[in-house]
Amino acid sequence: MGDGTSETKSSNQMWGGRFAQGPSAIMEEINASIGFDKKLFAQDIRGSIAHATMLSHQGIISADDKDKIVHGLDTILSEIESGQFEFSRRLEDIHMNIEARLSDLIGPAAGRLHTARSRNDQVALDFRLWVKEELQKCEGMLTSLIAAFLDRAEEHAETVMPGFTHLQTAQPVTFGHHCMAYVEMFGRDRQRVRHAIEHMDESPIGAAALAGTGFPIDRHMTAKALGFREPTRNSIDTVSDRDFALEFLSIASICAVHLSRLAEEIVIWSTPQFGFVRLSDAFSTGSSIMPQKKNPDAAELVRAKTGRINGSLIALLTVMKGLPLAYSKDMQEDKEQVFDSAESLELAIAAMTGMVRDMTIRVDRMKAAAGSGYSTATDLADWLVREAGLPFRDAHHVTGRAVALAEQKACELAELSLADLQAIHPDITDKVFGVLTVEASVASRTSFGGTAPSEVRKQIAWWRTRN
Numbered sequence: 001m002g003d004g005t006s007e008t009k010s011s012n013q014m015w016g017g018r019f020a021q022g023p024s025a026i027m028e029e030i031n032a033s034i035g036f037d038k039k040l041f042a043q044d045i046r047g048s049i050a051h052a053t054m055l056s057h058q059g060i061i062s063a064d065d066k067d068k069i070v071h072g073l074d075t076i077l078s079e080i081e082s083g084q085f086e087f088s089r090r091l092e093d094i095h096m097n098i099e100a101r102l103s104d105l106i107g108p109a110a111g112r113l114h115t116a117r118s119r120n121d122q123v124a125l126d127f128r129l130w131v132k133e134e135l136q137k138c139e140g141m142l143t144s145l146i147a148a149f150l151d152r153a154e155e156h157a158e159t160v161m162p163g164f165t166h167l168q169t170a171q172p173v174t175f176g177h178h179c180m181a182y183v184e185m186f187g188r189d190r191q192r193v194r195h196a197i198e199h200m201d202e203s204p205i206g207a208a209a210l211a212g213t214g215f216p217i218d219r220h221m222t223a224k225a226l227g228f229r230e231p232t233r234n235s236i237d238t239v240s241d242r243d244f245a246l247e248f249l250s251i252a253s254i255c256a257v258h259l260s261r262l263a264e265e266i267v268i269w270s271t272p273q274f275g276f277v278r279l280s281d282a283f284s285t286g287s288s289i290m291p292q293k294k295n296p297d298a299a300e301l302v303r304a305k306t307g308r309i310n311g312s313l314i315a316l317l318t319v320m321k322g323l324p325l326a327y328s329k330d331m332q333e334d335k336e337q338v339f340d341s342a343e344s345l346e347l348a349i350a351a352m353t354g355m356v357r358d359m360t361i362r363v364d365r366m367k368a369a370a371g372s373g374y375s376t377a378t379d380l381a382d383w384l385v386r387e388a389g390l391p392f393r394d395a396h397h398v399t400g401r402a403v404a405l406a407e408q409k410a411c412e413l414a415e416l417s418l419a420d421l422q423a424i425h426p427d428i429t430d431k432v433f434g435v436l437t438v439e440a441s442v443a444s445r446t447s448f449g450g451t452a453p454s455e456v457r458k459q460i461a462w463w464r465t466r467n
Contacts (some may be wrong), residue, residue: 081164116215124204145267161366172438200244203228210326312337
């Protein structure tokens with residue numbers, strides 16, 4: 001998908017003329033990109049129609065030639081969509097395949113399409129259009145995932161569960177609050193997607209090979225026709241730029257990491273040892289030898305997709321890191337990474353949205369675990385500060401002694417007697433038992449963004465007003 005300016009068709013290559021012999025089989029194999037860039041057919045045809053229309057409007061080609069070109073391109077689009085089009089590796093890429101077929105259909109008029117255009121700005125346009133459309137698709141899918149979490153958060157705003165640090169029980173939280181943590185994560189992912197669309201909303205077509213063109217083209221006209229905000233402002237940067245692809249892969253990698261963290265929790269939560277959730281049959285598989293098993297394969301595969309997506313980002317960063325301006329053939333290696341990552345990310349988001357909506361939340365198991373590990377110890381320390389006037393460090397020490405006593409007695413903090421607690425510190429009263437339950441603990445966390453059900457509902461309401 002490199003530089004191609006000649007419109008002469010030789011017996012071997014569309015760009016013939018300069019070359020007396022055809023390429024060797026090895027060169028043809030390494031040079032061809034039609035195996036993957038045929039995915040860009042719709043964008044290529046759309047860009048060519050806009051370009052031909054602009055050329056005619058500017059008087060660079062005749063209206064008759066423009067009509068023939070547009071009709072021919074529409075015919076080719078129908079052929080590709082119906083599976084009748086024959087792609088040729090000999091013609092290297094999607095651009096030359098379409099151009100050759102256009103020549104077969106309409107004759108010499110096809111040769112006028114490439115006026116004031118290079119394959120360099122052509123591929124930059126096609127790829128940018130494709131990535132922009134993919135980002136818009138991801139935006140919609142993330143919105144659906146966020147909506148799924150909002151529904152579960154509202155349903156379980158009061159469902160208590162253990163909150164973890166270091167995967168150790170820390171403090172009680174609500175499952176609704178935990179769901180809202182993922183709403184925040186995927187909300188940031190969606191915002192990154194929107195920013196990326198804004199960054200790349202410039203049309204490359206008209207930059208030509210790298211220096212622009214002497215023809216009196218109207219780049220603002222083609223930009224508007226193709227749905228871009230404006231044309232790019234530097235022809236060298238235009239054909240060199242793959243920032244939009246790198247930004248897509250960066251966003252995909254961050255989002256995939258968020259999905260992977262969620263997948264890991266689902267894998268853990270669905271084990272018999274935790275039993276917090278039960279996955280539906282739609283997102284589980286059985287064992288070939290152990291009939292009792294129900295494996296969270298969908299979550300595990302979402303977790304694994306992250307490796308592919310992260311690898312694609314590193315691959316393209318490495319391809320681009322040493323390239324001088326402007327275009328180099330190395331940049332042909334940009335598309336497979338993006339195509340593969342887009343497919344993986346779409347699948348992962350769709351699978352996770354389905355799992356979040358379908359999984360059964362085992363409220364009883366979550367509640368039973370919420371008080372384990374002396375999770376209300378911080379509430380005891382806070383009570384000592386608030387009611388007994390102790391400095392927090394002293395309260396921390398007193399609470400530690402209470403936890404040690406509960407461990408010795410093999411009971412929970414709330415099961416210690418008042419006498420036990422007063423033996424540790426005489427200012428403790430029976431009012432302390434009002435903060436030692438997990439329900440009281442979560443209800444007390446009313447700070448902005450806290451886990452209290454009232455606060456969770458406020459955050460849900462705020463998110464529901466966002467588009």
